[in-house]
Amino acid sequence: MNGRREMMTMTYNLTWLAAIPAGWRPILHDAVERLHALDPTIQITLAKEKFGSLRIHVDHGSADAYAVIDAARAASERSCELCGADAQLRRTPDGYYATRCPDHATGFMPLEEAPSVTFRVVVRGDRHDPSADHHEGNPDDGDAR
Ligand SMILES: [Zn+2]
Numbered sequence: 001m002n003g004r005r006e007m008m009t010m011t012y013n014l015t016w017l018a019a020i021p022a023g024w025r026p027i028l029h030d031a032v033e034r035l036h037a038l039d040p041t042i043q044i045t046l047a048k049e050k051f052g053s054l055r056i057h058v059d060h061g062s063a064d065a066y067a068v069i070d071a072a073r074a075a076s077e078r079s080c081e082l083c084g085a086d087a088q089l090r091r092t093p094d095g096y097y098a099t100r101c102p103d104h105a106t107g108f109m110p111l112e113e114a115p116s117v118t119f120r121v122v123v124r125g126d127r128h129d130p131s132a133d134h135h136e137g138n139p140d141d142g143d144a145r
Contacts (some may be wrong), residue, residue: 006040016047016056021081024054031056031072033106038064052089053077080104 013032017025028047035042035058042065046057054076056069080087080101085102090108100108 002023006036009041009043010036013042013044016044019047020054022050023079023084024076024079027054027072027075027079028085030057031068035065036070038062038068044135049081052081052091052099 010032011034017028020028032044035044039062042061043059044056044060046055048055053073056072058065061069065103066112077099078087079085079088079099080103081099082104083101085101085103087099087104088104089097089099089111091097091111092107093109095117097111107129
């Protein structure tokens with residue numbers, strides 16, 4: 001075994017922390033350590049937020065490694081991406097998904113169904129805009145960003 005190379009892989013894997021929202025960095029850090037303990041040659045090829053959850057891709061793995069990755073994703077689905085507090089998957093009216101705590105939910109609404117379900121009712125707050133239902137992805141809606 002080549003300990004120096006393994007430490008370089010660990011160091012490289014930790015650089016992915018910079019690629020994801022701050023609230024999830026403890027989750028990814030923990031996953032990197034668990035993966036390293038299972039197999040110090042596993043290299044992360046991508047870590048990113050997608051549809052409100054943490055996705056980790058690796059160059060190779062095992063059932064145990066993928067269990068670690070799945071657990072990290074599950075943890076991200078309960079943790080605010082900005083602060084790490086208890087959170088849930090939310091979406092903006094124009095279809096942007098994010099896992100946010102109540103304090104960081106401005107502009108979002110909770111999801112009560114899986115993301116694959118298409119919402120037909122478009123929530124537009126208190127404004128009375130009869131054309132709103134015909135414009136998807138209207139960027140002037142809310143201050144989510
Ligand atoms: Zn938060």
